[in-house]
Amino acid sequence: MEEPKSGAGAAYHYWSRRHYLVATGGIAALSGCLGGDGESTDGGGTTTAGATPTTMADDGEELPDGVSAEEFENGPVPEPYRTAVSLGGEQRNADELFAKGDVQFSEYDEALENDAHQPGRCCANCDDFVPDRNGDAFGACSAVQGYIDGADWCSVWEELPEPSVPEGLTESELPTAQVPAEYRTASSQGGEERDPDELNAQEAVQLMESVEAIADGLGQPGQSCGNCAEFVPDKNGDGWGACAKVEGYVAVEDWCSIWEHVTEEL
Template identity: 50%
Template sequence: MGVAGCLGGGGGEQETETETTTTAEESDDDHDEERPEGVSAEEFEHGPVPEAYRTALSQANEQRDPENLFTKEAVKFQEADDAVEAGLTEAGRDCGNCAEYIPDKNGDGFGACAKVEGYVDPADWCSLWESIEEAEAEGETGGDETEYVV
């Protein structure tokens, strides 16, 4: 089931991830995304992510900048299967094979993203998806001016 927009939210294109730690449990019975234990729906969607991910490198060596991230809403973030069903992408493209993905570092099954705030499941997808090969080729030619259409 789709989860995009389940929290509503500002809809801004790039929002600042704050250092604020949310401890209150959200009332999120209608939220069907699995989350790591102890992580609220708010944290899951908007961060902050655990320290190990905050400024980590993605699998194509893009550094995460916690002050310059897209909201999940702004980039149509959802489960990859749903995105394929909706005709937004083709099968086989998900966060797990995206250049921006920062793989799980603590064994909870979730990673993070160099461009999008909050926790990221490797089986998710968003409109910024870029292949690792493509990103590495750009890196080799010195291009760091990727334009994203969101």
């Protein structure tokens, strides 16, 4: 059984260059952690790349074309997600997943009424989230069954780790520093090539941590650099990424005002 992850009952505090949420409380024992009877990979759950959500569940949720409400809730998820690695580096194991009902899984607006939820937290800025990989507008989770929207939330939400300041730089230099060579003309996860001569300053696009941006009403639930079409993920193992539109070092848990959903480019 997968142990519940930190994330519930947390409080705000300030740390490093961003406002950070750190877990201070545990989660009560969850009875729905699955073993061998977890999310099956047999049949169903096939989603065509580029499909748009058209099917409606009983509660009005828009579902990917050809996916039943049962599959949406419990899986299996499409092949690209079944053993995928999350934003925080957690590999998904279909035999070690929680049922949504056992982790208070809900949409962001509903989560606001939950005492365990902290403002700004959503799946898109969670360590366990696997962003959209096939253009159907949904992702998955390395800890929870079924299809996941970036604007959802659950009680095993876990903060993404803050990358260390790279050697030779100071924290104040990160927003304007030249990124390593492998990022300078790299393609983003949405296929946009980075041009070092055509980049926005981080200050100009209000770059900040996603949790903070959503809590303050600047960003919308479900938005983070991790699921932005312009983001260039970590290429050298230092935990930092870059952006095809913004200068300097950018972390997966960040957000800015020119955010674009990766689905738009898949």
